[in-house]
Amino acid sequence: LIVLKKISKIYKMGKVEVPALVDADLQIKKGEYLAIMGPSGSGKSTLMNVLGCLDVPTSGEYYLDSKDVGKLNDVEMASIRNQMIGFVFQTFNLLPRLNARKNVELPLIYAGVKRQERHIRADKLLESVGLSGRAEHLPSELSGGERQRVAIARSLANDPHLILADEPTGNLDSKSGEEIMKIFDSLNKSGVTIIVVTHENFIAEHADKSIHILDGRIERIEVHKK
């Protein structure tokens, strides 16, 4: 499904270069379950943003479903993203003026789903992440972990083939975190490819493999016995 060849992302700040990602090579098969681990600032989110077609690498090639992403224009990129990928941002990125239900409905609006069905699917997703009593709350009227769970529910709205979750349990207690992982585990069993960034080992252990990143480079790949 995914092939990265020598992907680099180097930020230029005045005269200084900040290598966020250097020469990343990675192949991910359909239906695989991968964890990305590494110290703070090592390049995990940068890698996720390239994988999610949200950021353009400085150099290197990225093939998604055999398409060369570097050759796509903005419209094609956006349509692949909306149809195929569910993204959970490390900073949640909820729209502040929409309540929890409407934030979850957003991908369904882009996909042209009718209003009544959108409501039903959004409420079901909010219930699955334990937020049925909070559908009408604005993001500012939710706790940190509740906002994170709205972001998770939103990423699942369009039945994506690929889920990219950047630290999906960072603000959650272990019980809420395990409930989210159960959702990811069952989606993976049904064939959804999942890539999750985490710094918690007990979360990474749900995956088939972990890659460890250090200073922008993929240092090693660890296969889990499951």
Added chain:
Amino acid sequence: LIVLKKISKIYKMGKVEVPALVDADLQIKKGEYLAIMGPSGSGKSTLMNVLGCLDVPTSGEYYLDSKDVGKLNDVEMASIRNQMIGFVFQTFNLLPRLNARKNVELPLIYAGVKRQERHIRADKLLESVGLSGRAEHLPSELSGGERQRVAIARSLANDPHLILADEPTGNLDSKSGEEIMKIFDSLNKSGVTIIVVTHENFIAEHADKSIHILDGRIERIEVHKK
């Protein structure tokens, strides 16, 4: 240092009441090291915002250093907060247009510290949280965990007597998280009172005691053998 008597915080949304905190009673001595734990949405941040004089409770009394906080006006509240309390927000709350160093200098500007000394203290604090190479980066040019560490450095700038840290390690790998806890541990040894919200047991074990919150109520207090 801190006495809470029957503190409640009840949000009203239209006709619905959302009890975020109910009848919280708590005493914290000077120099104590307390962890606050509980599920997502249980009221931890609400309690921290009351303790940090950032939010007014619906009912109940709060005495800080023997002063009745409920009777203070905004100017007195702000001056107690700036002089006495270092607050690490769950959402970091960095100013987006200031670089890392300037965000850390902010409390020092309010305290009237001269420019050169501010620079030196801010750079020292950034070094202590492992960010010496990132002083000129804007928040948008930092990783999630790096932003969190800038927020931690900022909370220590004014040598506070009381540190309130809401999930200070949520976005950090365990090594970076342990480095932050080492800073808190040594500040506590020098007499600083520390209250930390966390959902990670290995973080809570640094404290003398943990309180467990469930649905807005303090359910139990656990003393740690250290």
